[in-house]
Amino acid sequence: MPVHKKHHNTPESPTTRVSISPADVPSQESFHQHLRELIRGATRVVMEEIMQEELSLFLGAEWGESTSQRRGYRNGSYTRDLVTTSGRIEDLNVPRDREGQFHTQAFERYSRYEPQVAEALTEMFVSGSSTHKIGKVANTLLGVAPSASSVSRLNESLSEQFESWRIRPLQTHYRIVYLDGIHFGIRHGSGCDSSILLTILGVDLEGNKEVLALQACAEESREGWLSILQDMRSRGAIQIDLFATDGHEGLLGALSELFTATPRQRCLVHKQRNVLSAIPRRERELVQADLVGIWKPEKKEDALANLVAFKAKYAERYPQAVRSLCEDEEHLLTFYDFPVGMHRHIQSTNAIEGFFSNVRQRTDQIDAFTTETSCVRLVWAVMQDIRFHKVTVS
Known part of the structure; x- marks a missing residue:
């Protein structure tokens, strides 16, 4: 039996349309x-x-x-x-x-700014922005331009916090200490020079990483490293189980004077880069396999045998590369004297390089700092938000 279509007894009402005048629509600015x-x-x-x-x-x-x-x-x-x-x-x-x-x-008790606003203004200040520029940006975003005295007070607060951190006591004993520097541009009048921020990153007996010291220097030198290492010792860090470093002469000279008996591991990533720079590009892949093979064995005796074999194989063909490998040779395989679980953490300075990379991501928008002091303070401020991963220390 066919199904009949359902009929509606009530007439359909016409669709009601509401016309909106463009004058009734608020502008984006007034809406916000x-x-x-x-x-x-x-x-x-x-x-x-x-x-x-x-x-x-x-x-x-x-x-x-x-x-x-x-x-x-x-x-x-x-x-x-x-x-x-x-x-x-x-x-x-x-x-x-x-x-x-x-x-x-x-x-804050005497602050006229919400903490997030105060932090943002402070970071602009220490990054080298002028009070006028800070006021202009704040006025655009917040509708309020801070006075010069307000910005100065914010900077004073940051300076006090940084100074407390800089002179704080350190632990007596650290399992690993990484040493390296990161370069920043510093404005001097109409010009801009490169300055280096010497950095000490420590790993305590529980595997926790901590930046122990920061110090800006015009250049990486023995005197600069002596200064920051002496500061580290004066605040209590006197027992270090291992230093992980690159091969800078000034750094090595400072360590040999202050920490004569402390073992040191030469960064194998830096060493590999230095050796391969003396090899023609077409040959690098083959040589790299032999080079990395030196420190791949489980036992130190096998690694030493591979080192001897590498030098014998390439001494005549690539003497400059072999000379580069032999520099600091006694510190290439120090990691074998430590537990296997630590090896990947101490074969290179990747731990501190990773910290530098994190800092760079947050400071790349700054072309140059006005002073070395503002540079150190901003890196310290950025550092407060960086969370370090624990490392194996046994």
Whole structure:
């Protein structure tokens, strides 16, 4: 039996169309301005509620509550302005106690900037940006231009934190210490010179990495390395099980003077690069296989045999490459004297090179720093966000 189509008794209503005049559509600028106002309003409400909760915890009692744990009384509030990532919040109500002992954690006691804003302005300052440029950028993003005195106070705070870090005591004993330097451009008048940031990266007895010291120098020299190594020792780091280094003469000279008895591992990545630079490109793949084969065996005796065989095979054909290999030869296979689990961590200075790469990613937008001091401080500030992986130390 055929199925009949269903008939609708109610007539269909015509589609209602709403016409919107272009004049009714807000511009993108006004829309974002309205959105920022809503965010600021919400931020104000949340911050004021949080500060009231902080005060309740500080006093040990809610508003009007009578308890034996009460440690003080409320005393109204005062207003202040606070610059946030959404712009300026005016007349923010900050609660206070009668004794004047309560200080909120929502922002620094004398700061007029939200922590994220203060950090961003500080990083711009230490990167070499002028106060005028910082004000221009902040005014564009936040609608507020910080005064020169505000930026100076932010920089003073950073300087104090860095100075506390720079002189902090170190552990007595480190399993591995990596030494290397990273180059940055420093402006001098209309010109720009390269300066090196000498760096000490330590690994403690638990396998935790930590930057022990940073020091800017005009050039990598024996005197520069002596200075930073002496600083490391003066802060307590006197027992080092192994140094991992490249072959810079100034560095090696400083180590031989201050840490005569400490074993040292020559970075095999740097050594391989130096040796292969003396080999024609068409021959490098074959020579590289023999070169890397020197330190591949499980036993040191086999590695030494491979070293002898390599020198015999290429001494006549590539004497310069063999001479390069023989430089610092006694420190090429030091890693064999340590547990097998440590070998991949100490055969090269990749640990500190990785740190440098991380720093570069965060500072590449800076063409040159105004001073060596600003360079060190920014690298230190960037370093606070870098999370190091633990290494095997046994």
